[in-house]
Amino acid sequence: MLGIVILNYNTAKLTADCINSIMNTYKGAFKIYIVDGGSTDDSVIILEDAYRESEIIKIIQLNKNYGFSYGNNRGAEIAIKEGCRKILITNSDIIFYENAIENLILTFEKYESTALVFPCVYNTGDILQSVDIVIKKRSWLDILIYENIFSKFVPKAIKKRTRRPVEECMEETQSFYFEGCCFLVDSIKFCEVDMLDENIFLYGEESILSEKIIRKNYKMYYIPDSKVLHLKGASSEGITRAERSYICLKSKLYFWYKYKKFPKILDWITVKAGLLILRVRYRKIEGITQLHYRYKIELLSYMEELHKQKRILI
Template identity: 25%
Template sequence: MTAWAELAPGDVSVIVPHYGDPALAEVLVDELRGQPGGADLEIIVVDDCSPEPFPPSTAARVFRRARNGGFGSAVNSGVALATKRLLLILNSDLVLPPSFVENLLRAAAPWQPAVAGPALVDLHGTAQMSGRHFPRTSHYAVEWLRPLARWRNRSALHEAVGHDTRCVPGTTAVTDWLVGAALLVPTELYREVGGLDERFFMYCEETDLQRKLRDHGIPSVYLGDVTVAHEGGASSDSGRRLSWLLTSRFLYARTWGTGAGSMRVALVAASLVNFAFGGLRRLLGKPEQPMTTLRRELSTVHDSAREAKRRSARPRTNVTKQVQP
């Protein structure tokens, strides 16, 4: 028997970042309190300087940041307040099934210490492929190619863009990294590696964290017998999300030496293929504007690469150095 043999809600600090409409986060907090053992959870809602503040609550501790810093900053601020030995990091746009926390802890216990996460599905029950391979330039280039979009649900294409196709509901697998919408992480280990790197405003911060933990011998485990519904993209528009995503991918490549320059070349090449594809569709009478699309794609690639270079000059954030609020 190890110290991790039995886990209970009283071992868990739940961190819920909030930005935007507080209704989703309020529902999530109520769902957490309604879980078996929910009264024992330490629930911390971090308001990331939202235009619509999270209201005072008797069900959770609410901490409002002085400025908006993104997902990593919000989570780190919550971890600075956490007192339990496990962190359960949850997006506010989750819909929790009954007994979710107990089921997740039961499934995760044999693997501890580890990063553990449930199967994520959309609101219609479709799996979101939340187990991933560590990123490669080829993943991003294939994902950028519009001509392949019609085959995006095929297994080979899922693998080609970095999805670990072993990770489907009903299975358990050790994978490279898990999407950060719902993650269970030992608190001490999270702090030991410095937490989420706040240079990533949004996206890739959980990949970076799990790569740091993997270097310390800590695996990431997909627990497909536990499922949670995830709406996704509830607090931002698609244009900003694409910019944040690409900037974070370039920053990740710079941080881990996986080829930011080659990534830029590959995305430009993929954009040219998209241009040719759009031109052909226009000749066939489809409503395409290939030159406008090409300019937009190239601008996004180059602007994101420059912003990532700027951010990479900053020191990594270390959550252990944050002052307890």
């Protein structure tokens, strides 16, 4: 049976739309686990009223928002205990198209070593969310070159060594990175890699899980015939764009140091540069000076704390 985990935080309408799209497009056996991360609105009441009579939808309430990884892990744990052999983890702002889930599941039958598969993700306006599929394992140097605001200036001849334009991937393609908004995992293999790293509150979870799966010699695949719509950012409303950027930088810092062996001096330079870029980018936002100062102190303190810890060797 398939277990579907949806993390809800003040997004009852989005969650209901996501569930409707699943029910309208997937004909197999499944159970849905809605994990509410301490919503501050009437989300839980709305969802309980809507699905009170359902035997395939369970609502799990957390007492506060512990973040993406924590919430999804709790839902996945319950799904696995109830016999789900595959776990679909999806944002509440995802809409599934016809056969999207079936096409993801079929890949596991083709390749025994598959641990994770992910769909072709569109944003509103029929725009592809991903530009490239990562076709080789990422080194810390690759991340430094390709995953920043200057990556668009990297010559195509160099870029194609590690990445392939998503529009060229017409068949299932082995990937070394996936889209975190929607993905399907094998339950046993997901447990073997210790699920999602709960030290990350938001953003960067896919980088860490990708790294753990690769180090176990399991495989991930991009499935172009599985299509979903991502109402990008709608599931994280309530967090300003500026705050999301600072949180993202903190998550990247954790990943760089703990999993990719970034040199400590490079951590320091990258964080300093990132803070400067964010300060300039959001300079016109009211209250940005106080926000920037708070996150600057937090990030530099967090970096010092990380550098005292051992790196994660898997």
